[in-house]
Amino acid sequence: MDIAVNKFETEKARFTILDAPGHRDFIPNMIAGASQADFAVLVIDSSTGAFEAGFHLRGQTKEHTLLVRSMGVQRIIVAVNKLDSVEWSHERFEEIEQQMTQFLTQAGFASKNISFIPCSGLTGGNIVKKPKSGLIPWYSGPTLVEELEKTKPLTRAIEKPLRLTISDVFKGGIMNPVSISGRIEAGSLQVGDNIIAIPSGESGIIKAIEVDEEPTDWAVAGHNVVIHLSNIDMVHLREGDILCDPTNRVTPQSSFTIKILAFEGLTPMMVDVHRGRLHAPGKVVYLLSTLDKATGVVLKKKPRHITAGSLATVKVELMGNPIPLEAGYRVVLRSGGQTVAAGIVE
Known part of the structure; x- marks a missing residue:
């Protein structure tokens, strides 16, 4: 199962949707999708149970959220879906908002970059259009699409040397x-x-470049492209x-030092290294130090064990x-089969 890609436009913006599979067996595909995203929409099933x-200890909501933040995503919109199944309950919405806000801020998202939108994918309620008068009397905020439009474009590293990570290799036809x-x-x-690979x-x-399935003579940082080579x-x-x-x-x-957030307890161990679609077998050979989350100051050198959350x-x-790093x-x-840590190469 791969990432589904789709596009849509509003009067104010053009969006590319990268819909990553949610099942735990396809987490590597989800990592590939998150590595290409500017911001995330986390769809929560608000139905009973x-x-x-x-959201429980091994639930996919937590792992997905930690992964997108670890991949550099800073803005997240939480679409509280299926609220129609609980009669658009304000109490249910607030319960989810309270628990998720606490978790998201602990995961590293700034409060100003977190939004919650009540909606129903089945009925279309509060997705594109405002719901019928009286359906959600306790909510006067934006629709999901209006909230998407509020997202500001990111600053791109256009002046830096070219770096393009390949997500797919294929034959583009007889001419390509x-x-x-x-x-x-x-x-x-x-x-x-x-270019050099x-x-x-x-x-x-x-030989040729395509952006949004349209031919173009050039492309810059931030563009998802198709490139035909000779x-x-x-x-x-x-x-x-x-x-x-x-x-x-x-x-x-062949080796690298990485500053990590540990999702699970960590010791010298075998691991799979993931960066976008790149997967490689490796081993954590040295635990160098634990750090203070607020200041980055070294708390302990050469620890025997790194606890979850450190x-x-x-x-x-x-x-x-x-591998290229x-x-x-x-x-x-x-x-x-578990994500044990994520971080930044030093």
Whole structure:
């Protein structure tokens, strides 16, 4: 199961929806989606018992929320869905809002970047249009779409060297035998540019660019693009690889130090390293320090164990080939089907 992609426009903005699967078996796909997102819409099932099931210790609501924050998402809109199943209960909405606000702020979201919208996907209530008069007498706020439109565009790293993480490699047709899709994380590109794929080190030329399924001569950081390439064989391109400017390339790493938030207790252990669609086997080899969450000051060096909820630095060694990583990249560590930590490469 992959990420579903769709687009829609309003009078004020154009949106690309990345709908990641919610089941725990597809968390790697969810990580790939979160790595491309500017902000998140967390859809909560408010029907009796459903919210509690997703919000308990091992529930998907908590894991998904921690993951999107760990991947750098700062704004979250909580769509409190299926309120029609509880007669648009104000008490139920407030109960969910109170519990989620506490959890979201503890997860690192600023209060100003959290919004709650009551709605019903089944009836369309408060999605696009205001509900009928009297249906939600206790609510006078925006619809879900109006809240989406309030989101301000992010500042992009346009002036930095090109970094594009590949999300898919495919044949774009007879005229375009080598094509890739992905998100430009930094820099810009245009038709005719030379690029280099890391870690293969093979170079190619940008033959054509598409943004929102429309041909264009250029694209910049923040764009999700399709790029048709020439002078490079498809065997040298994989999901998770990075396209760079040949004069300023990412260096593949066989080990790295990462500042993490521990989701579970952590010891030296085998882990799967995830960055977008890149997956690689590795091992946490050293627990370097635990840190104060507020100040980042070292609390303890060389701890024997890192408890869940702690901020820490660890060293990870990869078990296979080096992968393209550099300081500032966000990485998720998983083990035994569980997300155990996420953080930023130092």
